[in-house]
Amino acid sequence: MKRLAVLLCCLIIFAGLPLPAAANVTPISVLTAVEETLYGQAGTGALIERIERIEHDVFGGVQPGAAMIRIDRVNTFLQSTEAQGGSMKLHLNLAEWGFTGVLTDGKPLIERLEKLEQEWYGQPQTGSIADRTRDMMLNIWGTTELDLKKVTLPAETLVRISLLQSVNSGTTKVGDKVPYRVVDDVMVDGRMVIPAGTEAVATVTEVSSAGPLGRDGRIVIDFGRVASLDGTFVELRVDQRATEKNKSLELAAGASMAGVMLLGPVGLVGGYFIKGKDVGIQERQPFYVETLRAVQVSGFILRPAAK
Template sequence: MILKKILTLFILAALLTTVTLPAYGQLIPLKEIENVEMVLYGQPGTGSVLARIKRIELDLFGSAGKGTLPERSNQILKYALPTEDSPSLQLLINCLEWSLLNSISRGAAVDRVAELEEMIYGASKNGALLNRINELLEMTVPGGKLPVAEVEMPEGLVIEAKLLDEIDSAVLTEGQFFRFEVTEDIELEECMVIPTGTRGLINVDKVKEAGGFGKDAELTLSLSDFKAIDGTMLSIEFFSGDDDSHSREIAVGAGFLGALLVSNPVGLVAGYFYKGKDVVIEEGTPLSIEITNGLTVYGLKTN
C-alpha cells in the first residue's frame, strides 16, 4: 500500500514537471487590449475576452479575425498602439485634428473620427476605422501619408501650460480632477511632439479646510494623465525652477508657503471664530511642468 502511494506521487510529480507553460508571446495581452479600448471607446470593455476582441476587430478592420486569441490580439496591437516599426492609431488621429483644428481633443477615437468626417464630408461614415482614417489622410494631407519620425524626449524638458478651471479649496473633494492645457508648441529635432492645446489633468490629493484661529486652508495637488502627440504616456511633475524643490506633488497653502502668524488681540475664544483664507487658484493661472522620464516618441515633422 505504501509502495503504491509512493509510485502514484512519483508519477504525478513526473507529469507536473513535463507540463510546459505557454511562452509570453502566446498569452492574451489583456492590459494592452484594455489600453486599445481606452483609445477607441474611452473606457475598458466588458464581457468575455472573445467578445471584446471581436468588437475591436469589427471596428478597426471591418471584420472578425482568425486564429488564436493571442494572435488576434497581437494583430490589433500592431495597428492600434505604437510599436518600434510604426506609429499609433492615436498619433494619426491627433495629427489629423491638429492639422485641421489646431487643437487635440481627449475623446474616444470612434467619436473623434466621426466628428472629423462631419467637418470634412458633412456626415460621418461607416466601415472599418482604419480605412476611414486613411480616407481622411488622403483628403487632408499631401500624399495621404503623415510625415512622422522617432524623437528622443529628454528628461527635464519644461512645458508651459495654463489652468483651465478655477480651483477653490472651499468646494473641493479629494480625488477631484481639474484640467490644464499646453500653451506653447514643443518641437524636438524639427518634429512636433506636444502641440499647443494638449490637455492633462491635475488631481486633488488632499484638502484641509480653512479653520478657526485664522488657519488657512491647505491643498495638495499632483499631475497625472498626460500624453505626447503619439499617445505615449509621459511622467510629469510641477516645475518650480529650483532643482532642490522638485516633487511629484505640490502643496498650496500654509504648509507650502511657510508658517502663518495671526495676530489676535481679542482673545482665544473670539479667535476660534476667525476663519483663515481658502486657497483659490484662478482659471488661466500659468503652470510650468517638467517631463521626468526620458523616452522615445513619434513626432510630426514640421519641415
C-alpha cells in the same frame, strides 16, 4: 493680483502604459485594454466575439490567425509607436490637432473620430476605422506620412499649462478631476513633441481650507501624465525647475498647481481670531510643470516625409 512665492512639493505619480505592464499580461487583459482604447470600456461576451467585433470595426472584417496573434495585431495597429507608417492613434492625433488645434488623447478613439467627422463632414462616416482615419489624414494634411524621427524628451523639461477650470481650497474636494491644457508647443531639436492644445486631466489629492489662527488653505494636485503627438504618455510634476519659474508668476489668490502644493502666506496673519486665506488658481492662468523622467517619443516637423 498679488505676487506670491510658492512652495511646491513633488508627488509620486504612478505612470501607466498603453497596455498593462504587470508580470502576468494575458490575452484577456490585452483585449480589454484595446476595447477601452477604442470604446472607453471593456466588452462583454465570448472572447472570439469580442475579437471579431474589434476586427470588423477597425479593419472592416475578420482577420486570420490564432487569437493571440489577432489581439496583438490590432493592438499594434491602434497604438504601437513602432507600427509601420505610424499607429492609428498617431494618425488620429495628427488629424485632430491639425484640424481643431486640440489634442484629446485619452478619450475613446471612436468617440474622437466621430466628433472629428461630425465637424468635417457634418455627420459620422461609415466603414472601417482604419480607412476613415486615413481619409481624415489625407483631408487635413494631404498625406499619411509626416516628417518624424525618434527623439528624447529630457527629464525636467518645462511644460507650460493652464487649468480649464478654477480650483480653490474653499470649494475644491479631494478626488475632483481638473482638466488642463498645454499652452506652448514642447519642442526637441526643432521637432514638435507635445503640441499646444493637448489636454489632460489632473486629480486633487489633498485639500485644507482656510481656518482660524491664520491657517491658510492648501491644495495638492497630481498632474498625472499628458500624451505626446505619437500617443506616448509623459508624466508631469512640479519640481525645482518649475518651482523657480512659478515663483515669478502672478497667480490669483494664492495658488495650487497640479503635481504641486501651493501654500498661502506663512504665519498667523493677525493672530487668534483672524481666519486664514483660501488659495486657488483661476482657469486659463498659465504656469509651469515639468517632465518627471526622460522619454523617447516621436518628434515631428509638420511637412510630408521625404521619399
